[in-house]
Amino acid sequence: MDPKNYDVEDFCQDLSFWKWVKYGDAESKLFWEKWLEQHPDKRPEVAQAKKILQAINIDQKEPNERSITTLWYEIDNKITSSEKIRRIGQRKKRPFAISRFAAIFIGFVIGFVGLYVLTKFNGAEQSPASQQTKMIERANPAGRNSTITLPDGTRIRLNAASTLIFPEVFSAKTRQVSLIGEAFFQVAKDPSRPFIINTGRFSTTVLGTSFNINAYPSSGEIKVAVVTGKVFVEDKEGTGDKKSLTITPEEMAVFNKASGDLSSHAFDYLKEIAWKDNIIHFENADMEAIIDKLAQWYGVTFILNKHIPSKKDYTATYDNKSLEEVLQGLSFAFDFEFTIENKVITIN
Template sequence: MKGFNKNLVKKYLNNNCTVEEANLVLHWFETKEGITFLEKDLSPEPLTGKNNLRALHFNAEKSINAIKENGAKLHILKPDTSITQPKNIFWNSSKIAASIILFIGLGLSIHYFYVESPNEKIKVAQNIDDEILKVTSKGQKTVFYLPDGSKVKLNAESSFKFPKTFAGKNRIVKLLGEAYIEVAKDPDHPFIVYSGEISTKALGTSFNISAYPEDNRINVALTTGKVVVGEHDNIVENGSFNNIFLVPGEKYSFDKKNKTNSKGKFEQEEIAWINGELIFKDASLKDLERELERWFDVEIKIKSYPANYKPYTGHHNNENLRNILENIKIASNINFELKGKKVIIR
């Protein structure tokens, strides 16, 4: 589980995750790393032949709907590809050892393939509804184009779902994690991004959305053009007094806990990642832990909080992890130990 947030998986398996968190975990289960986890790490026996997860029927979005309807419960069933329409989906802890098969029998198949980017392979899943899902793990970033010509830069530990062909009056995509999107102009077909509890609507513009399930806020930062941000139904139906319009340089921020929103200016460090820059401004140790784990695909363990820790400010352009840690050590009074993919901070 080296490239994914193991705490999210633990919460999922313990039936304690939110719908957003479950969505991200389900998408990860479709990746090579996630499949390996299901087949080897969770199951005492390898899954082969008809029981192989790659042959199972699975659809993340409908799984999320099932979670909502059943109180965010994890459904664990014995592998059986012959199931078509189960009448009762239920929790059965005795079948954990068999493996996890999530909401099979929804009548949809997924076919997997890879697309190459300069530095890594990004997993893509295409189902019979002609939707494509791209998923990045920690330490991965990728760039791709949508059917309308829009350009997407997908940050680490994120997923992006879009149709093979845009149809209807709206161009709708779905994001978990972070992406910078340069929307192709089409005044007759608004571009709508679903990200957690909010949606962002644009015609032809460039903006960044950060909507990681484990973060407290969803942020939308606009660099060019205009967008409107609000609740899903209000955005699609063109209007509500709750919707907020942004102009370049402005940011919308939604507090997931308090269900409140605000608008203001965004800082350059919020979108620096698209140029390979990692910028910190008065970062806490927890902020550093979260960002460095995503950026470098490492596990950071804070043994003890340094008594004289100073919030860290620094600008790093395509630097390696050790160099960044050395800078933090000097500026913020920490000690660290780097061994392979593990960092211990004291």
Template sequence: MKKDNHDIAYFLTNRSFVTWVKNPNPDSNYFWKKWIENNPQSRESFYAAKATIERIDFKKANVTEKDKEEVLNKILQNSTSKEISFEKPQKRIFKLHRTVYGGVAAAIVILIVSVSFLNQYNNEGVKESEIKTQSALITKTAERGKQKAMFLPDGSKVILNAGSSLSYYENFTGDTREVTLVGEAYFDVTHNPEKKFIVKSNGIATVVHGTSFNVKAYPNEGPLSVALERGSVAVQSLLHKSDSTTIFIKPGEKIIVEEQFENSLVDEFNYIEEFGWKDGILVFKDAGIEEFIGKLERWYNVDISVVGRNDHDWEINGMFKKQSLQNVLESLEFARKVKYTIKENQITIYTDLKN
């Protein structure tokens, strides 16, 4: 299977990559050298982002937390807008020519500012006047049809998938940084060995110090899963105090949590299947009709009903990058011999049609 071609936004918002470019060391040099050897299709974006970061002055930005969050959401909107694209992108050799900058200037400026904001936040920290007691519980929500990006009080970056919410206290105090997730989110956690970062969802705790990972925990839609991009995490059960089992996963591994926690499955994962949603890629892997409908309703902000039998073991597979809802439904119509109608935001799928 062809590996994903990461775009410039991926690198410019990747804390580990930015830190390496600004402050390389033998370990990070080795990591990124091996990374680009294993992902040659991303070489163009890799070196474009590196050249951009090397030209940034990170000390001039003076912005608020709200400013950083707004810029991050602009980047997300640019990279995940659901436009219809029928042509495959052509290969291009990266050159810092004026014509190249002309085509991506606006996006590059936004990304540069975003990285500058992020670095400024990490270097200067929170001013004394902004420090408050841990009293207010904040809940951020990504509505159906949208994704939401944010920074947490410690500088950690979170991207919420559509139909998800994240709750946390206004300021992390004590010896932990705890958040509660409903739905799906990507976390890029600021490293702090003194304060564990804990994601609680569906009776499971994912414990980290500083890393990037994806947690999928939509209610009534399959088992909870955690996929690790880099670093290390420990996954624990919160439902049974007598169960002291802790399962560790490594980069490139995913845990699928079973009802009996000790029987949870750890295996390798496909990057696009787990993280592609951040880049506007809708992925189905052996999806049943309930999972298929749930994803479409969140992704496109529609309501879907089924006329006819809906107990088929459909095992739907497909990958749709920035495609319209109609394109996805036409693929379903062809693959499963069904029909559909669209009336405003109401979709009806007709099954059991006679050939």
């Protein structure tokens, strides 16, 4: 996402912003100070975000994108729906939203999250239950994906800016993992031990099948698209009309985080799953959506010095293309010039 569209929470989840505020990183400092000169209207949100991050006291090396994403994922799950200032997908700003957001988050950080940060970042003493089973985390930053093979033989293609958490040894009754972000699963069959993927309040249960889960914290939806086999999905809090669904090949379950609604429909493989084959697909996309996807895919930041009309009319597919090749195609379609320097893309 382009920082000009950030709200306070978005700034708090930006790794470069963390490096500037918490660690005085020279490159990040230069970027954000220059960016603020170009976008003075965002100074109030930046000031509030800085206060929130400054309230977090951690004594360790710089956090990475995994730790930041995990932290804010926990915050999002712990704050009740009535306290949330912004619902993803409903980005209308209210005059009091920033100050109220800051008050809630600073208080929360000092309280529960203060403890969470200490235990997560500083290796505080764990409970006896957590010591019995070692948990393993595999995280990808923006610009990188990877393949993971679990102890039971399940293969997982983990997308960029995503984290998978799983036990070193599965229990005798179930195989449970946690996902933040997106992954494609090829689950090894084991009728005696269902495979369960937890994504916050939403869970996906299978025995042996292949499917894709898109559950980024920044998205207003969780999507589960089935390629083979059968998948059971469930809203554990059950606030919508439907609390669970069973979906079969070529079907996709869609869970709306804000309303709790759960539905299913057919899906386009190219649109939902082709990422695992290193294919970028845009369908009726505007420039904002394109920039969001490229920033995640290639691990870069964009600076827009030119206004580009928000027309949702760009459709294209790029198969194993470099960032420069993609930008060259976009520059013709949207009539702009670009430069690439130190993972910062400037569009003029």
